[in-house]
Amino acid sequence: MAKRSAPEVNAGSMADIAFLLLIFFLVTTDIAVDSGLSRKLPPWEPDINTPPVIIKEKNIFALTLNSNNEILLTSGGDSELLAIKDLQERTTAFLDNGGGKDEDACKRCKGAKSPESSDNLQKAVISLANDRLTDYKTYITVQNEILAAYNVIRNREFIKDYPNLKMNFVEATAMYQDKGADKKVRESLKEKLEAIKLVVPQKFSEAEAQRN
Amino acid sequence: MSKFKKKKDGGLPPISTASLPDIVFMLLFFFMVATVIKEDNLKIQNKLPKANQIEKLDKQKPISYIYIGKPSENYVDTYGTEDRIQLNDKLQSVKEVQSFIAAERAKLAEELVPTLTVSLKVDKDAKMGVLTDVKQELRKTNALKINYTTKKGDVLTN
Numbered sequence: 001m002a003k004r005s006a007p008e009v010n011a012g013s014m015a016d017i018a019f020l021l022l023i024f025f026l027v028t029t030d031i032a033v034d035s036g037l038s039r040k041l042p043p044w045e046p047d048i049n050t051p052p053v054i055i056k057e058k059n060i061f062a063l064t065l066n067s068n069n070e071i072l073l074t075s076g077g078d079s080e081l082l083a084i085k086d087l088q089e090r091t092t093a094f095l096d097n098g099g100g101k102d103e104d105a106c107k108r109c110k111g112a113k114s115p116e117s118s119d120n121l122q123k124a125v126i127s128l129a130n131d132r133l134t135d136y137k138t139y140i141t142v143q144n145e146i147l148a149a150y151n152v153i154r155n156r157e158f159i160k161d162y163p164n165l166k167m168n169f170v171e172a173t174a175m176y177q178d179k180g181a182d183k184k185v186r187e188s189l190k191e192k193l194e195a196i197k198l199v200v201p202q203k204f205s206e207a208e209a210q211r212n
Numbered sequence: 213m214s215k216f217k218k219k220k221d222g223g224l225p226p227i228s229t230a231s232l233p234d235i236v237f238m239l240l241f242f243f244m245v246a247t248v249i250k251e252d253n254l255k256i257q258n259k260l261p262k263a264n265q266i267e268k269l270d271k272q273k274p275i276s277y278i279y280i281g282k283p284s285e286n287y288v289d290t291y292g293t294e295d296r297i298q299l300n301d302k303l304q305s306v307k308e309v310q311s312f313i314a315a316e317r318a319k320l321a322e323e324l325v326p327t328l329t330v331s332l333k334v335d336k337d338a339k340m341g342v343l344t345d346v347k348q349e350l351r352k353t354n355a356l357k358i359n360y361t362t363k364k365g366d367v368l369t370n
Contacts, residue, residue, distance in 0.1 A: 011230065012229075014233040015229065015232045015233045015236055018233050018236035018237050018240055019236055022236055022239055022240045022243065025240060025243040025247060026243060028247075029243060029246075029247045034268070034269040034271075034275070034331055034359070034361050035266040035267060035268045035269060035361070035362070035364065036263065036266055036267070036269065036331070036359045036360045036362045037263055037265060037266060037267075037359065037360045037362060038269075038329075038357070038358070038359045039358055039359070039360065040356050040357060040358070041347060041351050041355075041356040041358055042351065042356075043351065043354065043356060044348075044351040044352045044354070065340075084367070084368065085368060130340050130344075131340065132339060132340055132341035132344065133339050133340070133341065134339065134340040135336070135337060135338070135339065135340070136261065136280075136334045136335065136336055136339070136340060136343060137261040137336035137337065137370040138370075139340055139343075140261045140263055140336070140360055140362060140367070140370070141263075141367040141370050143263075143360065144263040144264060144265050144362075144367045145367065147265040148264070148265050170265075173267070174268075177267065177268065177270065179270075179272070
């Protein structure tokens with residue numbers, strides 16, 4: 001019998017194996033993009049006796065979270081339990097009320113102009129206090145809804161002031177933070193975003209958690 | 213019969229797929245290298261809550277991570293069932309937060325120190341008590357930029 005050369009190994013299925021591995025890695029990879037609610041903490045000022053700032057009661061939207069994850073709203077002298085699903089709407093209504101007169105009048109507000117609620121966007125303060133036993137998820141939900149309320153108003157004002165940009169405040173912020181976008185565009189966006197932040201400031205104070 | 217044979221001779225040779233595995237392997241290696249499996253080995257439960265008003269964290273700027281949650285099942289015997297703080301690979305007490313931030317700052321170039329963001333990865337079933345203490349410590353050490361890291365989703369399903 002003639003001497004035969006060794007048969008060639010069939011490499012055709014190699015591609016299949018490699019594809020299988022590739023797909024496995026594609027599926028299991030989550031390229032972790034961290035995202036979340038960005039906040040800024042107030043600086044620590046130990047034992048400085050600053051006189052308390054006096055704010056009219058109607059300008060405060062005080063939220064208290066208890067250990068059963070219930071939300072108590074105190075605003076304009078009344079207290080009530082609030083459901084999470086109503087929170088954003090009520091917050092927006094409070095911020096946007098514009099009940100101020102004369103020098104306190106709010107030109108941008110589109111709210112009910114109730115004298116019992118906030119004067120204008122500059123004066124409206126949201127205060128949040130939580131119990132040490134409040135669940136984190138409730139806290140995050142409340143934070144999210146308050147931010148959402150501010151974003152609703154900021155979006156509206158951004159579109160009103162810069163209608164030719166065809167985007168809202170949130171989209172503009174995302175574009176500003178996108179490193180790939182054109183530098184000139186980002187610079188001009190920065191100015192506009194800052195202007196809107198001045199018009200609709202986030203006056204949001206957090207009390208330290210209560211001990212119990 | 214001869215008709216068919218003729219055609220076969222005149223047709224184009226099949227495209228060689230011999231290099232296909234090489235291409236696919238290259239992709240595979242790319243994904244294997246680019247995959248970050250997990251930065252810290254978590255000793256606590258860490259299911260993040262959902263939120264929809266989220267901003268992306270800029271990876272170019274320095275980020276430090278603080279994890280809070282109940283110890284995971286394997287560690288319950290050692291660490292109990294109360295909420296704990298994890299810094300790097302160890303469960304630490306609240307007092308360690310300041311030195312942790314100091315250590316993180318020491319790793320950075322000086323001009324980057326003010327841009328340090330602290331990403332708080334807190335389990336959604338954790339209580340606010342520990343987080344409040346951590347926030348006080350962060351204020352004391354002047355690390356004021358924080359981010360409550362969340363997943364994207366509807367808050368009402370939290």
